[in-house]
Amino acid sequence: MAPDPLLGLSIGELGGKIRSGETSPTALARAAIEALDSAGRELNAVTTVMEDRAMRAAGRAEAELAAGHDRGPLHGIPWGAKDLLAAVGAPTTWGATPFREQVFDFDSTVVKKLEQAGAVLVAKLAMVELAGGMGYEELDAAWTGPGRNPWDHDSWAGGSSSGSGAAVAARLLPFAIGSETFGSIVTPASYCGISGLRPTYGRVSRFGAMALSWTLDKLGPLARSAEDCGLVLDAISGPDENDPTCVTRTFHHPAPEGRRDGFRFAIPADWKEGAETGIIYNMESSLETLREIGTVEEITLPDMPSGQAARIIIAAEGASAFEDIIEDGRVMQLTAPSCRVKPYVHSMIPASDYLRAMRVRRHISQAYDRITAGYDAIIGPTTGNVSPLLTRTLDRSSRPTTSAPIGAPGNLAGLPAIAVPNGLGDRGMPTSLQFTGRAWTESRLLFIASEYQSRTEHHMAVPSA
Amino acid sequence: MSSNSGNNSNMPPMAIAALARFGDRLDDEQRELLIKTAAQFEEAAEDLRKWELTNGAEPDTSFKAIEGQDS
Numbered sequence: 001m002a003p004d005p006l007l008g009l010s011i012g013e014l015g016g017k018i019r020s021g022e023t024s025p026t027a028l029a030r031a032a033i034e035a036l037d038s039a040g041r042e043l044n045a046v047t048t049v050m051e052d053r054a055m056r057a058a059g060r061a062e063a064e065l066a067a068g069h070d071r072g073p074l075h076g077i078p079w080g081a082k083d084l085l086a087a088v089g090a091p092t093t094w095g096a097t098p099f100r101e102q103v104f105d106f107d108s109t110v111v112k113k114l115e116q117a118g119a120v121l122v123a124k125l126a127m128v129e130l131a132g133g134m135g136y137e138e139l140d141a142a143w144t145g146p147g148r149n150p151w152d153h154d155s156w157a158g159g160s161s162s163g164s165g166a167a168v169a170a171r172l173l174p175f176a177i178g179s180e181t182f183g184s185i186v187t188p189a190s191y192c193g194i195s196g197l198r199p200t201y202g203r204v205s206r207f208g209a210m211a212l213s214w215t216l217d218k219l220g221p222l223a224r225s226a227e228d229c230g231l232v233l234d235a236i237s238g239p240d241e242n243d244p245t246c247v248t249r250t251f252h253h254p255a256p257e258g259r260r261d262g263f264r265f266a267i268p269a270d271w272k273e274g275a276e277t278g279i280i281y282n283m284e285s286s287l288e289t290l291r292e293i294g295t296v297e298e299i300t301l302p303d304m305p306s307g308q309a310a311r312i313i314i315a316a317e318g319a320s321a322f323e324d325i326i327e328d329g330r331v332m333q334l335t336a337p338s339c340r341v342k343p344y345v346h347s348m349i350p351a352s353d354y355l356r357a358m359r360v361r362r363h364i365s366q367a368y369d370r371i372t373a374g375y376d377a378i379i380g381p382t383t384g385n386v387s388p389l390l391t392r393t394l395d396r397s398s399r400p401t402t403s404a405p406i407g408a409p410g411n412l413a414g415l416p417a418i419a420v421p422n423g424l425g426d427r428g429m430p431t432s433l434q435f436t437g438r439a440w441t442e443s444r445l446l447f448i449a450s451e452y453q454s455r456t457e458h459h460m461a462v463p464s465a
Numbered sequence: 466m467s468s469n470s471g472n473n474s475n476m477p478p479m480a481i482a483a484l485a486r487f488g489d490r491l492d493d494e495q496r497e498l499l500i501k502t503a504a505q506f507e508e509a510a511e512d513l514r515k516w517e518l519t520n521g522a523e524p525d526t527s528f529k530a531i532e533g534q535d536s
Binding site for chain 2: 135215304305307308309311312315329332337338340341342344345346347348349350353355356357358359360361362363365
């Protein structure tokens, strides 16, 4: 059965239909539950459909609207949580067999905030086991099986927020929450042809979310458009006494009307290096569009060991976060054979190497703050390739994926980025354009990405698989 | 033959440590992957050591004392 077409609408469109009586929160929740339970399972995008909780929340949302209590744009909108967010009413498995029975008796802050905004949590969504922190090479690294891409079920949805990307792209949900330590929001957004926002580190509370790397983990939305990402970020951002890294700065969307053009974009001079032909073609087309609203300058990014620093920091922090299952051997229950071995090495990283990486990181953060301060956004393809076939592996020697040159420093420096679709490439799979900005400039990035989407229709494309 | 039973002189120190502690859980293929992974981390650490740091270059962490009451 095909998913209800209403689920393919934007948050704004759905909100309009709810308030006009064309649909209702309970009808939408029911439609999402059915879609996730059928098409979502085929994509291996779902861990748990939360029917009881969803229908109760939807009923509440409906009654509130009937009583004139409108919580705002997300009121009555169904959504899904990457299965690393604690939520009452379902196990929180972190995508990993050793935690399949894990249950929390509290909601993570993001779940609470979305509930306060009236959104209706309908499912926990599949993810790469332990958010990929154990160094997976296999694309089926999850107890739910390989994350399948709605554009081609034999291709990967991306990781580690696989289910979040696939469910939104397949029009099973208007939005989902994912997490990014190193590419885990923007990569599935790119591969699945949707919009994904990685907020500035500290913008969104991570209380109740699985910790992989305390100094790199971020939570953010995957949605139909930049506009929808902004609406979700507005609801989930803000201070939280339970997360000491969460800042008190406020974020509001939409931001007050700003300039509509005259933007300054920079693109790394070597952006074509290693990129597929279709990626290059679509990026050049995007550049033409962006020149309608600003200038594009080629820049040379500094040669700094960003990838190496990120690799050591994530491995060392991950080994500490999961020390229990490394020590007692439960890592051997993980799905990916590589994840049963690499954590043993991660746990042996010398403290001096970790600290050196953190010292170099400060230099990287300072350098990229200076670079991003000069532009409204650094742009480039989100990934240098379209989604790989599931038969491939991520072995470093034959790596079928390449990320944006600013991916590693951007994550190390905690910079925000938004990935938006910019066409179809090899095998008819989506390609993506990424905007990275200075810390705390999400409003500007969202405005620019929305301007881009107002001039293109790539974000409207529907998977044909 | 298990990979940690022979000459360890060319093995990355992290691999030696990991095998000493966890080697009995691994088969030969897994030990090979462990050694390869350790070599990759050693390489990354070596790259970082090439980056010049002064004594005053602090790690990018933000430790602060918990704000309690004055005694």
